[in-house]
Amino acid sequence: MADTLTVRTAGITTVQDLGRVGRSRYGLPANGAVDQHSARVANVLCGNDEHAPLLEITALDFACTPSSDILVAVTGAPADLTVDGATRPQWEPVPVPAGATLRVTGIRRGLRVYLAVLGSFEADYLQGSCAPDTILGFGPALRDGDELALRTACPSLDHPFSRIPLFRLNAPVPRFPTSWTIDVTDGPDRADFGDTGRRLFEAPFTVSPQSNHIGLRLRGDVPRRVTQGEVLSRGVPIGAVEVPAGDELLVLHRGRGVTAGYPVLAVVTATGLSALGHVRPGQSIRFRHRTLDQAITAHRAQRGAVDALRTRVRTAFDALRIPVPAGT
Structure with a gap:
């Protein structure tokens, strides 16, 4: 036995x-x-x-x-x-x-x-x-x-x-800090947000109770898309920071669907994703911009x-x- x-x-x-x-x-x-x-x-x-x-x-x-x-x-x-x-x-x-x-x-x-x-x-x-x-x-x-x-x-x-x-x-x-800073790189639709894209890094966002392993909903000063035209459904990566038309950001995690039609402003890095898995509903997080080289270096070091x-x-x-x- x-x-x-x-x-x-x-x-x-x-x-x-x-x-x-x-x-x-x-x-x-x-x-x-x-x-x-x-x-x-x-x-x-x-x-x-x-x-x-x-x-x-x-x-x-x-x-x-x-x-x-x-x-x-x-x-x-x-x-x-x-x-x-x-x-x-x-x-x-x-x-x-x-x-x-x-x-x-x-x-x-x-x-x-x-x-x-x-x-x-x-x-x-x-x-x-x-x-x-x-x-x-x-x-x-x-x-x-x-x-x-x-x-x-x-x-x-x-x-x-x-x-x-x-x-x-x-x-x-x-580290398990009292306030979280999550690293992101530019997403494929960064240019669609013009100057409003800076809002992602200027103020904290609060995690909504409607968050889980599929994705996190974040409330705050949401960047706005300044270009026109429809975004076609396409493959999206784990960690995609999506910007729907409402007043929330969506950050896709490991249970995410594989396609979506929202513009992707940023993508959470591999090391940032593990940290993001510990953020509780009601907590605030800040995003920090990283280049692709910086993200790869941090991942390789880990x-x-x-x-x-x-x-x-x-x-x-x-x-x-x-x-x-x-x-x-």
């Missing part, structure tokens, strides 16, 4: 991965973890492939109990992580004994937390990804009492001296930090004789 992780308090939790890469041509949204950086780091800290299934916990408290010893990593927004009531660190591998209760509570200064397990979970797949798709009704949220089958058995890693942490791996932890972390994790696992899951 496979080892399992039993959900005690589900909150709002889904099984995620990095999404459906290359499926937009078939009309399928990418979906996947909204904060891609935190999801990657959680899996890397557990020795997994960065695309392996993991849990995305949104806003509310979560608790689970493993049937056997496991090794987990919890990343994302600051939260209180405990194992049988004892505080444990985020952004590091943490042993959890069989039968112990792991809790994630008090998520703050952000919206989402990621929980990976050494060896990952068994999951259903659609077009190469286990990421939920709310339009197709695939991958429902977890419920209290659900059991997740674990792919790999984990050796016992309980530390013999007062539960001293096993690792200090210097994971690349992003990915390089994850690659360096992977090397450190492999070295630590080898030293402690922790088996790396197959396929990584």
